[in-house]
Amino acid sequence: MIQAPDLPPWAALIxxxxxxxxxxxxxxxxxxxxxxxxxxxxxxxxxxxxxxGTAFILMASITCFSAMQSRPVVHEILIAVFVTxxxxxxxxxxxxxxxxxxxxxxxxxVPGDDDNGPSSPAVTRDAQGSPPPN
Amino acid sequence: MSHLLLGLxxxxxxxxxxxxxxxxxxxxxxxxxxxxxxxxxxxxYLAAMLLLLTYGIQTGRTLFFExxxxxxxLGFAGTVALAKFLMRGEVIE
Numbered sequence: 001m002i003q004a005p006d007l008p009p010w011a012a013l014i015x016x017x018x019x020x021x022x023x024x025x026x027x028x029x030x031x032x033x034x035x036x037x038x039x040x041x042x043x044x045x046x047x048x049x050x051x052x053g054t055a056f057i058l059m060a061s062i063t064c065f066s067a068m069q070s071r072p073v074v075h076e077i078l079i080a081v082f083v084t085x086x087x088x089x090x091x092x093x094x095x096x097x098x099x100x101x102x103x104x105x106x107x108x109x110v111p112g113d114d115d116n117g118p119s120s121p122a123v124t125r126d127a128q129g130s131p132p133p134n
Numbered sequence: 135m136s137h138l139l140l141g142l143x144x145x146x147x148x149x150x151x152x153x154x155x156x157x158x159x160x161x162x163x164x165x166x167x168x169x170x171x172x173x174x175x176x177x178x179y180l181a182a183m184l185l186l187l188t189y190g191i192q193t194g195r196t197l198f199f200e201x202x203x204x205x206x207x208l209g210f211a212g213t214v215a216l217a218k219f220l221m222r223g224e225v226i227e
Contacts, residue, residue: 002142002145003141003144004138004141013136016139017143019191020143022184023146023148023150023151023188024150026180030153031154031157033157033173042173046177049177049181050180054184057184057188065194068194076187076199079187082207082210083183086206089210089214091173091176093218094172094216097169097220097221101168
């Protein structure tokens with residue numbers, strides 16, 4: 001089903017190109033999520049979607065609604081700011097949780113904790129007797 | 135002409151985002167450990183949000199923008215809660 005808003009040609013060009021670019025970048029990121037081998041490698045590719053993919057699609061949305069209502073519509077910037085702020089936060093929390101679980105499980109391939117900060121779990125080094133790497 | 139091309143571009147972008155959602159759900163279903171599934175959920179809600187934005191462009195309604203914004207807000211809270219659960223074993227201490 002082909003349906004599109006009535007836009008002037010310059011706006012249609014910008015909207016179409018931005019949409020295709022943003023969707024392709026997001027798809028590349030999730031394909032990386034499928035193809036990477038370990039969890040710590042898999043953390044990296046999905047960050048393409050929240051940054052470049054969201055930026056392109058929001059740019060398309062801003063252009064489309066601004067051209068349709070003939071005034072600048074910028075409330076999409078809310079989503080951009082929010083996603084840009086929250087994605088590194090969630091992925092870092094997730095990475096720390098995974099690191100904590102791997103250390104608890106006694107996985108030797110993850111680095112031990114050599115910063116004994118207040119929030120870092122002091123679990124593995126004494127339990128395994130292995131020196132910290134590097 | 136530009137109308138038709140824009141329609142094709144919007145539909146192609148929706149198909150690409152649907153494929154992205156399929157890849158993310160593959161990681162949710164297959165992911166060997168719990169953190170892989172949470173990561174897949176994160177990618178899934180983000181692709182769904184972008185898909186809603188393309189529907190908003192297609193129909194010209196601002197309702198889809200509100201839905202996308204709510205998905206962005208609640209998806210963040212969900213991923214943080216799940217990461218906290220993986221780390222501590224409970225969400226609210």
